[in-house]
Amino acid sequence: MAYITEKGLEDGKAEARILTKHGVETQVMDAEELQALDPEIESRAIGGIFYPQDAHLTPHKFVNGLATHIQRNGVKFHSAEAIGFESSDQQLRKVITTKGDIEAEQVVIAAGSWSPLLGQELGINLPIQPAKGYSITFKRPETSPTVGISLAESKVAVTPMGDRLRFAGTLELAGLDFAINKRRVQAILNAVPKYMPQLDPSNLEVLEIWRGLRPCSPDGLPFLGRSRFYKNLIIAAGHAMIGISLGPITGKLVTQITREETPMVDLAAMSPERFK
Template identity: 55%
Template sequence: MNQKTDILVIGGGAIGVCSAYYLSEQGRNVMIVEKGEICSGSSYGNAGMIVPSHSIPLAAPGVVSKGIRWLFNPKSPFYIKPRFSLEFFSWLWKFHRACNRHHMHRSIPVIRDLNLASLQLFEKLATIDGLDFGFEKKGMLSIFNSKKGLDEGLEEARLMQASGLEARILSAQEIQELIPHSRVTAAGGVFYPQDACIIPQPFVTETARFIEKKGVQIQTFTEVLGFEITDGRITTVKTTRGDITAKEVVLAGGVWSPEIVRDLKIKLPIQPAKGYSITYHRPHRCPELPIAMAEAKVILTPMGDTMRFAGTLELAGFDLSINMRRVQAIINNVPKYLPEMHHDSLNLIEIWRGLRPCTPDGLPFIGRPPRYKNLIIAAGHAMIGISLSPITGKLVSQLAAHENTLIDLTPLRIDRFG
């Protein structure tokens, strides 16, 4: 069957659904196609943090040497699976080149501005009647249980302060006062009051339901297979449920984005970085605040009547298997910071893994690829795709309307790697 729409969004994760939201706000006729269910990719089981505090790009000085040190440790929070792939080598090389001070200092204001603008949009979305996704702006506490970790954390906090973000440095006693009902073991910490959190799955599915009621067409279990092109325009999108003609196409396919546009000869250096989350029923003495256990790279997010731990970053391709050693490492690390929090005393709901779409320089791709007049790409948000989803959606809608964008998109352009 041949269908028509004004704008076709490929991918029903946080980025695709937010793009559809802001496009439909402009009164455009919008359709989303999603190969599975809405929110079945990385947007489902993540930590749900909205993090101006995470405005340092993944590609930062020292990351490569840390990665190499952890390379052969099956329980480490960062792991690179050795494999022969030219694309992967090329990505690693670009990543290595981006891990420098100059790039970090240039990127912090870009990510900060995206994060702060997105936070404002989240605040607005949270006030919409019928759209409940557990938005809470109560900050995030980063705790450190080693002197070395604390020193690194304080350096990061000063970087964030220098870029205009709030970061309060806390002693062990001040941390304990902030979360009085849970015993904490920490050498010190940093409180980031501007951070917020949501429950990611209802955020995406409820927003999708909300826009569907407003007329957005949502086609699940519809996989994009290819495109027909005439004079630099996508005329037809070929899917498993027939062809769709659209005036404008938005690609928001997360880690699958490079594959979707491979035939268009667009090279998107995005690598999947697997992470895990473990969700429990909320225990009686759950900390009220989200807590980052910094050295272990584990985040605890209280989410309604549940509590979630999330962590690890595995560059292992599209391997979606669950490595229980790494899951166990997350679980075992928690009592090193919160000694009363033991897996055995908690009531498990779900172990999940997802693939973060990582670019080599830690910045997403948001923009139009030069060779195609009616394609917008919004992908590669790595560890901050939930945080940046509303602002990305807003920017996509501005690109589609040929308006000036709220934020300069030059650092995020699609062809920045040539």
């Protein structure tokens, strides 16, 4: 986390103190120490918070690699759109899709921002709001950050990804809308040189402008657990802007639920029916 204002830095320190109490390793750095993390890139930050336990990855490579791994271990994918369900005796018997019906012993709704549409089919209220975010990916320049950086006041993330460099940010509440708001894209680009003047987006080669919908809940917690309306239905949605981070532990918890094991985390606060 890099800060260019005293207020921002003080807020960052306060957050770091809370996280430290919960076991997250943090290091408060002055401008010189922050610059030393990436000496090739000039930084205008007056200080920052370094999280040694954090990491970054290339999302599509992670997801594709995971898919390949589980396919090799016997998992089969059925690519279709779910449009309804058949149920009886508080059990879901079939998932109705655009490519035929699928019988299942256990059903998991993990459709991100589209989960409320499936919930409606079952009379379940999932108040998830799609929050559109943008990223702009460039061909990585010769002089480039080697560490992922969050430009704190601007809420923009700068992430090196192999031969690419990605700037990402914003949160736009516009429903299930994939239109690109050029003003928001430009706001991301304008923020970067304020922190790192060498990274002028106008001098970089654009590879892709992307947008996606992050599923946000009213209280910031995901919906995770069994439904009380259907004995074999599990909800796992609403992970907001940290789906990649929470994905692995969510998968572990869903596995424990399907096996009727005690989840390693108390899921009471994440009950799928906590909003009536």
